[in-house]
Amino acid sequence: xxxxxxxxxxxxxxxxxxxxxxxxxxxxxxxxxxxxxxxxxxxxxxxxxxxxxxxxxxxxxxxxxxxxxxxxxxxxxxxxxxxxxxxxxxxxxxxxxxxxxxxxxxxxxxxxxxxxxxxxxxxxxxxxxxxxxxxxxxxxxxxxxxxxxxxxxxxxxxxxxxxxxxxxxxxxxxxxxxxx
Amino acid sequence: xxxxxxxxxxxxxxxxxxxxxxxxxxxxxxxxxxxxxxxxxxxxxxxxxxxxxxxxxxxxxxxxxxxxxxxxxxxxxxxxxxxxxxxxxxxxxxxxxxxxxxxxxxxxxxxxxxxxxxxxxxxxxxxxxxxxxxxxxxxxxxxxxxxxxxxxxxxxxxxxxxxxxxxxxxxxxxxxxxxxxxxxxxxxxxxxxxxxxxxxxxxxxxxxxxxxxxxxxxxxxxxxxxxxxxxxxxxxxxxxxxxxxxxxxxxxxxxxxxxxxxxxxxxxxxxxxxxxxxxxxxxxxxxxxxxxxxxxxxxxxxxxxxxxxxxxxxxxxxxxxxxxxxxxxxxxxxxxxxxxxxxxxxxxxxxxxxxxxxxxxxxxxxxxxxxxxxxxxxxxxxxxxxxxxxxxxxxxxxxxxxxxxxxxxxxxxxxxxxxxxxxxxxxxxxxxxxxxxxxxxxxxxxxxxxxxxxxxxxxxxxxxx
Numbered sequence: 270x271x272x273x274x275x276x277x278x279x280x281x282x283x284x285x286x287x288x289x290x291x292x293x294x295x296x297x298x299x300x301x302x303x304x305x306x307x308x309x310x311x312x313x314x315x316x317x318x319x320x321x322x323x324x325x326x327x328x329x330x331x332x333x334x335x336x337x338x339x340x341x342x343x344x345x346x347x348x349x350x351x352x353x354x355x356x357x358x359x360x361x362x363x364x365x366x367x368x369x370x371x372x373x374x375x376x377x378x379x380x381x382x383x384x385x386x387x388x389x390x391x392x393x394x395x396x397x398x399x400x401x402x403x404x405x406x407x408x409x410x411x412x413x414x415x416x417x418x419x420x421x422x423x424x425x426x427x428x429x430x431x432x433x434x435x436x437x438x439x440x441x442x443x444x445x446x447x448x449x
Numbered sequence: 450x451x452x453x454x455x456x457x458x459x460x461x462x463x464x465x466x467x468x469x470x471x472x473x474x475x476x477x478x479x480x481x482x483x484x485x486x487x488x489x490x491x492x493x494x495x496x497x498x499x500x501x502x503x504x505x506x507x508x509x510x511x512x513x514x515x516x517x518x519x520x521x522x523x524x525x526x527x528x529x530x531x532x533x534x535x536x537x538x539x540x541x542x543x544x545x546x547x548x549x550x551x552x553x554x555x556x557x558x559x560x561x562x563x564x565x566x567x568x569x570x571x572x573x574x575x576x577x578x579x580x581x582x583x584x585x586x587x588x589x590x591x592x593x594x595x596x597x598x599x600x601x602x603x604x605x606x607x608x609x610x611x612x613x614x615x616x617x618x619x620x621x622x623x624x625x626x627x628x629x630x631x632x633x634x635x636x637x638x639x640x641x642x643x644x645x646x647x648x649x650x651x652x653x654x655x656x657x658x659x660x661x662x663x664x665x666x667x668x669x670x671x672x673x674x675x676x677x678x679x680x681x682x683x684x685x686x687x688x689x690x691x692x693x694x695x696x697x698x699x700x701x702x703x704x705x706x707x708x709x710x711x712x713x714x715x716x717x718x719x720x721x722x723x724x725x726x727x728x729x730x731x732x733x734x735x736x737x738x739x740x741x742x743x744x745x746x747x748x749x750x751x752x753x754x755x756x757x758x759x760x761x762x763x764x765x766x767x768x769x770x771x772x773x774x775x776x777x778x779x780x781x782x783x784x785x786x787x788x789x790x791x792x793x794x795x796x797x798x799x800x801x802x803x804x805x806x807x808x809x810x811x812x813x814x815x816x817x818x819x820x821x822x823x824x825x826x827x828x829x830x831x832x833x834x835x836x837x838x839x840x841x842x843x844x845x846x847x848x849x850x851x852x853x854x855x856x857x858x859x860x861x862x863x864x865x866x867x868x869x870x871x872x873x874x875x876x877x878x879x880x881x882x883x884x885x886x887x888x889x890x891x892x893x894x895x896x897x898x899x900x901x902x903x904x905x906x907x908x909x910x911x912x913x914x
Contacts, residue, residue, distance in 0.1 A: 270624045287564045301677075310604055310605050310606050311606070312607065312608050313605065313606065313607050313608075313620070315607050315613075315616045316609040316610050316613045317910065317913045318911035318912065319908075319911075320614065320658065320685075320686060320706065320909070320910075320911060321658050321660070321665050321703040321908070323705060323708060323911055325667060325669040325708065325709055326669055326671060326672075326703065327709065328671045328672065329671065329694060329709060329710070331674040377746070378696065385764055386810070386836070387735070387829075387899075388809075388812050388827045388834065389738070389812065389857070389858060390767045390781060390811055390812055391768075391788050391809075391811045393723050393724070393744075393780065394744045394765040394766065394767045394781075394783070395765075397721065397739050397743075397765075398744075398765065399759075401743075403497075418697070419721075420693075420697055420698060420721060421698070421721060421739075422693075425654065425677060427708075430881065435732060438492060445639065
């Protein structure tokens with residue numbers, strides 16, 4: 270009986286020892302003296318669950334409105350780093366307001382765009398100011414505000430991919446995309 | 450205690466003596482813990498391993514493949530090259546034994562290294578890698594020895610698909626760097642925006658992910674719209690970004706492990722949202738929105754509830770970035786007539802101007818290194834834009850980039866030791882990396898098209914199964 274109990278507790282101790290060894294943290298470096306022993310470290314599999322290997326997002330529908338070009342209304346241009354309306358801009362907006370009065374079902378996205386100079390974020394804010402300036406003027410001419418929505422594109426979708434004064438001037442604009 | 454002697458010899462200045470002394474302490478502590486480990490108790494990891502005066506140098510001989518293992522030999526070439534490049538990214542060049550001098554000693558026997566030989570060419574630490582390929586799985590064993598004592602200070606084994614030897618080298622590099630108290634970023638990733646998928650009639654910007662060194666580029670969004678301003682969530686498994694896919698720019702959350710996005714996480718109703726920035730605890734997102742009539746910095750709970758305007762102001766406020774403590778938010782405001790950086794408490798109070806310098810400063814990125822107190826940003830200098838870093842305490846600014854064209858949109862490496870940004874020096878915009886002083890500038894990802902708006906983060910593994 271005593272021997273059995275000794276045997277049993279011996280076994281228990283061995284199992285516990287195994288358990289302790291088995292649970293030893295994997296990431297702790299091991300130290301050895303003398304010639305290097307064969308590796309006793311658990312093998313870490315590294316490529317499971319890598320976010321770069323999980324696949325990208327599936328194809329999702331894009332709203333193709335707001336392409337930044339064309340449509341029945343002309344663009345309004347702005348000076349460098351400006352969101353104020355010039356006389357020429359007001360004249361164009363007056364014509365656009367006429368078109369909107371003649372097409373009372375139309376809803377319009379007023380897009381504000383910038384040239385490539387300047388930072389991403391500042392241009393998004395500037396584009397918003399341009400879109401709002403154009404929208405507010407159309408409203409002052411009697412267009413219902415609920416028909417107009419503003420979207421800033423900053424410098425993210427230039428009309429002209431060039432890098433000179435002409436391209437920049439074309440890209441500093443408010444564009445009017447009819448969404449319905 | 451041989452190693453400490455060679456360290457002391459290297460100490461030729463008070464600073465180096467101090468370092469040598471620290472190294473002595475560290476090594477002593479390390480050996481003590483090693484003894485405990487031999488007796489079966491759980492050992493503490495070595496607290497530190499400090500370089501002193503360039504004497505204790507790394508030797509990284511070529512990885513050795515199992516005899517006759519052609520696939521292993523091929524993988525070995527990549528493992529050695531990537532491991533060296535990862536370590537050189539963080540550690541000064543003069544801390545490495547030149548590969549050329551390894552040809553003066555006998556070829557490495559990985560199972561019985563002749564440490565005296567390695568000592569003779571100035572090696573302090575010997576990094577041994579062995580590889581084998583079995584059924585498409587690459588297995589690599591890593592051992593790092595103190596050359597002076599022959600002791601193994603690090604011993605690990607990794608496996609991955611044979612297609613992916615780089616990931617093994619990256620993990621090995623980060624494990625080695627941990628011994629030097631550098632939290633490596635070799636496993637980190639950079640999210641960015643590319644227009645490479647545009648066609649003549651359809652100009653698109655899609656989100657991409659890549660390893661920190663520009664490899665393994667992968668397209669993430671596929672919607673032919675504009676997807677911009679990605680920012681890593683602190684969980685390492687998500688990005689917040691801005692997408693125009695529903696017409697109005699709004700915040701989306703990319704769930705990287707589920708290959709899908711959640712729309713409109715800031716709960717916008719018909720208004721626009723830009724420039725998301727996660728609080729360090731992941732509970733809140735600061736962003737810019739026009740929902741109060743002009744652009745302001747807002748904050749919202751990560752579940753979309755509790756949106757609050759932090760900058761009710763007639764000027765435009767934009768581009769928020771959180772401090773690593775989560776207690777402050779820096780941002781851009783044009784309230785003085787031109788864009789400048791400001792900072793406020795996270796509740797919107799106590800606004801102070803940060804940049805007194807230059808006519809145009811934007812795009813803050815607060816260093817994740819809490820002890821440094823630095824903010825990187827984009828600044829107009831002459832006719833172009835450059836990346837600069839503000840030391841908050843002193844107010845001093847150091848210019849990081851300089852040259853033809855522009856660099857903008859900085860992001861910090863997760864350990865605060867490097868910066869990534871986008872430069873158009875080559876004619877197209879490309880992601881570029883430098884150390885935090887602006888040295889060692891290198892262009893990554895010279896992929897097709899323009900590659901912009903990098904955001905550098907720690908990616909976590911997705912749950913498997």
